[in-house]
Amino acid sequence: MSTLTATGTRSAGAPDAAPAPALRARHRRNRLRVLLFLAPGLVGFAVFLVYPLVMTVWLSFTNSNMISPAQFVGLRNYRFMLDSDPQIWQAVRNTGWLVVIMVPAQVLFALGVAMVTARLKAGAGLFRTLFYLPALAPPVAATVAFVCMFNPSSGPVNQLLGLVGIHGPLWFDSPSWSKPALTLLALWGSGTVMVIFLAALLDVPAEQYEAAELDGANPWQRFRYVTLPAISPVVLFATVTGVIAGLQYFTQAMVAAQVANGNIQAAPGYPNGSTMTFPEELYTSGFNQFHAGYACALAVVLFLVSMAFTLVLLRRASGFNPQETQETPL
Amino acid sequence: MPGSQHRRGFHTARARRRSCAVALAAATALVASACSTGGGTSGPDTGAGDTSPVTITFWHGFSSPHEIASVGAVLALFHKKYPYITVKAVPAETDDKVNQAIRGGTAPDVDASFNAANVGGWCSSGAFLDLTADIQADHVDLGQIPKAVQSYTAFGGKRCTMPWLADTFGLYYNKKLFAAAGITAPPKTMSELAADARKLTVLNPDGSIKVAGFMPYLGAYEMLTEHLVTSWGGSWLKADGSSNVGTDPAFAAAMTWQKSLVDWFGAAKLAKFKAGMPDEFSAQNSFETGNLAMMVDGEWRTAFIKNDKSTVDYGTAPMPVADTMPQLYGSGYVGGNVIGIPRGSKHPDAAWKLVKFLTTDTEAVTTLADAIGNVPTTLPALDSPSLTLAQDPKFATFLDVFKNPHTSTTPASADGGAYLTNYGLFANKWQSGQIPDLQAGLKAVDRQNDAALKLGQ
Numbered sequence: 001m002s003t004l005t006a007t008g009t010r011s012a013g014a015p016d017a018a019p020a021p022a023l024r025a026r027h028r029r030n031r032l033r034v035l036l037f038l039a040p041g042l043v044g045f046a047v048f049l050v051y052p053l054v055m056t057v058w059l060s061f062t063n064s065n066m067i068s069p070a071q072f073v074g075l076r077n078y079r080f081m082l083d084s085d086p087q088i089w090q091a092v093r094n095t096g097w098l099v100v101i102m103v104p105a106q107v108l109f110a111l112g113v114a115m116v117t118a119r120l121k122a123g124a125g126l127f128r129t130l131f132y133l134p135a136l137a138p139p140v141a142a143t144v145a146f147v148c149m150f151n152p153s154s155g156p157v158n159q160l161l162g163l164v165g166i167h168g169p170l171w172f173d174s175p176s177w178s179k180p181a182l183t184l185l186a187l188w189g190s191g192t193v194m195v196i197f198l199a200a201l202l203d204v205p206a207e208q209y210e211a212a213e214l215d216g217a218n219p220w221q222r223f224r225y226v227t228l229p230a231i232s233p234v235v236l237f238a239t240v241t242g243v244i245a246g247l248q249y250f251t252q253a254m255v256a257a258q259v260a261n262g263n264i265q266a267a268p269g270y271p272n273g274s275t276m277t278f279p280e281e282l283y284t285s286g287f288n289q290f291h292a293g294y295a296c297a298l299a300v301v302l303f304l305v306s307m308a309f310t311l312v313l314l315r316r317a318s319g320f321n322p323q324e325t326q327e328t329p330l
Numbered sequence: 331m332p333g334s335q336h337r338r339g340f341h342t343a344r345a346r347r348r349s350c351a352v353a354l355a356a357a358t359a360l361v362a363s364a365c366s367t368g369g370g371t372s373g374p375d376t377g378a379g380d381t382s383p384v385t386i387t388f389w390h391g392f393s394s395p396h397e398i399a400s401v402g403a404v405l406a407l408f409h410k411k412y413p414y415i416t417v418k419a420v421p422a423e424t425d426d427k428v429n430q431a432i433r434g435g436t437a438p439d440v441d442a443s444f445n446a447a448n449v450g451g452w453c454s455s456g457a458f459l460d461l462t463a464d465i466q467a468d469h470v471d472l473g474q475i476p477k478a479v480q481s482y483t484a485f486g487g488k489r490c491t492m493p494w495l496a497d498t499f500g501l502y503y504n505k506k507l508f509a510a511a512g513i514t515a516p517p518k519t520m521s522e523l524a525a526d527a528r529k530l531t532v533l534n535p536d537g538s539i540k541v542a543g544f545m546p547y548l549g550a551y552e553m554l555t556e557h558l559v560t561s562w563g564g565s566w567l568k569a570d571g572s573s574n575v576g577t578d579p580a581f582a583a584a585m586t587w588q589k590s591l592v593d594w595f596g597a598a599k600l601a602k603f604k605a606g607m608p609d610e611f612s613a614q615n616s617f618e619t620g621n622l623a624m625m626v627d628g629e630w631r632t633a634f635i636k637n638d639k640s641t642v643d644y645g646t647a648p649m650p651v652a653d654t655m656p657q658l659y660g661s662g663y664v665g666g667n668v669i670g671i672p673r674g675s676k677h678p679d680a681a682w683k684l685v686k687f688l689t690t691d692t693e694a695v696t697t698l699a700d701a702i703g704n705v706p707t708t709l710p711a712l713d714s715p716s717l718t719l720a721q722d723p724k725f726a727t728f729l730d731v732f733k734n735p736h737t738s739t740t741p742a743s744a745d746g747g748a749y750l751t752n753y754g755l756f757a758n759k760w761q762s763g764q765i766p767d768l769q770a771g772l773k774a775v776d777r778q779n780d781a782a783l784k785l786g787q
Contacts, residue, residue: 063785066433067455067673077785084781086752086774153538153606170598173605175762261549262610268751270549271601272758287429289748290451291785 053303060297065290077297088298090273091281094179094253098277099246099309102183107238110190114197115227128198135191143255146185147172172260175274182275185252193238200234201227236317243309247302250279278302385416386439386677386684389423391667392702394611396637397421400701404694408687415680428672432457437672439681442494446482446666447740447747453485454744458670460488464682470690474708476732478739483668485742491670492689495704497628498731499557499663501650505643507541507623516624516647518659520561523624523650524591530623531595539595539603542616544624546591547600548757551610552627555757556740556750559584560663562652566749567741573749573779576772583652585760585768592761613638628665629728633703646727648734661736666707692716705732749779 035042060077064070081088117128134142150157150171158168171181208226217225228235253275254268261270268284269276279302286295392401398421405417420438425448431437441458452458465472472480475493483491501523503516511530517523523544530543545553556566564580567573575581592600607621608614611634616622618640626649635642651658669688671681688694695711698704700718705728711717712729719725731737743749756765756775765771 065455067457086778173601289745
């Protein structure tokens with residue numbers, strides 16, 4: 001009641017009457033309580049995201065090697081990136097190839113497999129498990145196994161191709177075939193995306209298909225006008241996460257190059273730099289050549305490109321998702 | 331009651347600011363401690379006269395069972411001499427890992443590396459401690475180490491590593507295949523090497539390579555540019571540290587010779603043959619199984635052939651040299667294992683005792699050299715009668731290469747040998763036919779190397 005009394009004493013024209021001290025104290029306690037509950041998350045956010053991000057941006061303007069004290073060098077790292085780095089443009093082209101070819105191929109393949117397994121009447125569980133299992137293989141082990149399978153001299157893939165009269169390529173030992181071989185590895189391991197598509201496909205109401213069939217829609221029209229709109233959020237999710245993963249593609253490229261080359265100390269990106277990705281160039285600069293400042297500059301560029309890709313995809317996607325346009329903003 | 335006072339105070343603005351300050355200080359301390367690389371010494375240590383028991387960690391790159399056992403045997407000698415120091419040896423460690431450990435403040439007390447190219451980066455960045463003070467305090471005579479070996483273990487006036495045995499490279503040849511091809515002696519010039527390689531090569535009915543006379547494809551086992559250009563007396567860096575590959579004619583000559591032999595085989599055929607070559611450090615090594623008639627390799631192969639129980643009948647010789655440079659015959663490439671104390675070592679005094687023992691104690695050096703078949707790096711050990719390797723004519727080749735005044739190495743650079751990485755990428759493209767103008771390509775590598783070197787300054 002004291003609050004009301006206190007408020008009533010203020011002039012009638014005051015638009016936001018100040019609360020009484022007791023109310024203010026309660027609000028303050030509430031705020032502190034909220035802050036206390038949020039603290040673990042906020043501390044984690046600050047320590048593991050904000051701090052590294054700020055430090056990365058700062059170090060990108062230094063000659064840091066992460067061992068001796070860093071000195072400010074202005075835009076030198078960024079100028080080196082644009083003018084002098086012998087590997088950077090090949091790394092950009094390789095990563096661009098993976099984003100443009102590998103990511104869509106992976107999304108389409110996972111969608112196709114999910115559609116087939118969603119329609120299976122018998123053995124659906126078995127096939128879904130079989131297609132998902134490769135996703136559980138650790139990336140390094142899977143890559144090593146894949147490179148051995150595709151060994152042009154002794155691998156079973158080329159031997160099988162030879163049985164049907166096909167002269168198999170050099171796969172991971174060929175600059176032209178190394179990225180397609182990595183794409184096959186990505187398709188083989190796309191079980192996680194497949195499962196997400198499968199869940200979305202099984203969620204599409206059967207009545208909509210029945211209605212479309214009654215209206216005379218053919219299979220393509222049913223897919224285009226029933227399935228695709230219903231699963232478009234999942235397609236968007238798979239594409240955005242796929243693009244980000246493509247931009248950060250590192251482990252498989254590095255392991256495949258080292259295993260195929262048979263020499264871990266040799267020049268990266270074997271063969272002929274064809275598997276040298278942007279993150280691999282970042283790693284080599286920062287951790288092999290003591291150019292941590294330059295590696296940070298590369299990381300900043302990678303971050304900005306990832307963010308730009310994501311924003312563009314989200315913006316474009318909002319147009320083709322019918323559910324979103326029907327929703328009323330809160 | 332202190333508790334209630336504290337709670338009351340919690341609500342005052344002053345106390346809030348204080349709490350924020352304390353929290354900020356704690357967070358800063360937390361972040362600082364997380365980022366610290368622990369440069370100083372800490373914990374108990376054994377100074378000159380301190381015999382308190384201490385355990386030190388020693389990372390090295392040896393991975394074969396016989397190598398690990400040999401290192402263990404020498405560490406037993408060390409423990410016998412210093413019973414209060416226990417060494418925990420960790421095999422198969424890589425330079426990448428030790429670099430991360432130094433940055434993360436979890437470096438071992440002592441680290442040994444196969445890659446002397448990293449010495450420049452370690453010395454200039456302070457990743458490894460400068461041993462000069464310890465060397466002077468203990469009156470270690472660096473004159474017992476050949477000059478060439480001294481050069482790749484220090485950089486910029488800092489001696490941050492010591493040489494721990496060396497690797498020299500030469501030619502291994504299969505005597506049985508030589509006899510079958512009517513070749514009576516190993517080649518001495520690169521022209522002879524190419525001619526012998528053609529004679530010794532055997533193809534399968536489908537045209538693929540069954541036995542390669544010599545593997546000219548760069549990246550196959552030890553067929554690396556740095557091991558090749560010594561045959562032309564190539565010098566990687568100028569006196570001022572800038573790149574020399576576009577100026578020194580040795581590089582263009584070596585690349586031209588290599589490409590001509592690659593073209594004779596066919597790059598695709600060689601790539602396929604290379605892909606089928608089993609692991610270099612396994613008993614299925616292509617030379618040991620007779621699928622490679624000649625190869626460039628380090629002196630360690632003599633021990634591997636013995637330990638793998640390979641039946642290959644082989645001989646060794648210095649690498650052939652350019653036809654126009656016969657005076658270079660007998661020399662070769664020397665690359666050393668290096669050992670030092672990473673920044674953050676918890677027991678640097680005990681660590682120094684181990685480094686000194688392993689690199690300058692004649693018994694330790696000869697024991698390990700004999701056991702793993704490496705070249706000893708001190709003159710007393712080289713001349714020691716207990717060095718049984720010297721009695722093996724196959725190994726003596728590599729000791730002679732080591733002593734040859736023309737024997738050379740790849741110089742240390744502050745960027746961890748980035749010039750070798752750049753050159754390796756260039757060479758891979760060259761051998762695949764992707765470089766139309768060799769000289770222009772070499773000049774471009776010079777520019778890349780020089781720009782990379784300036785980046786870290």
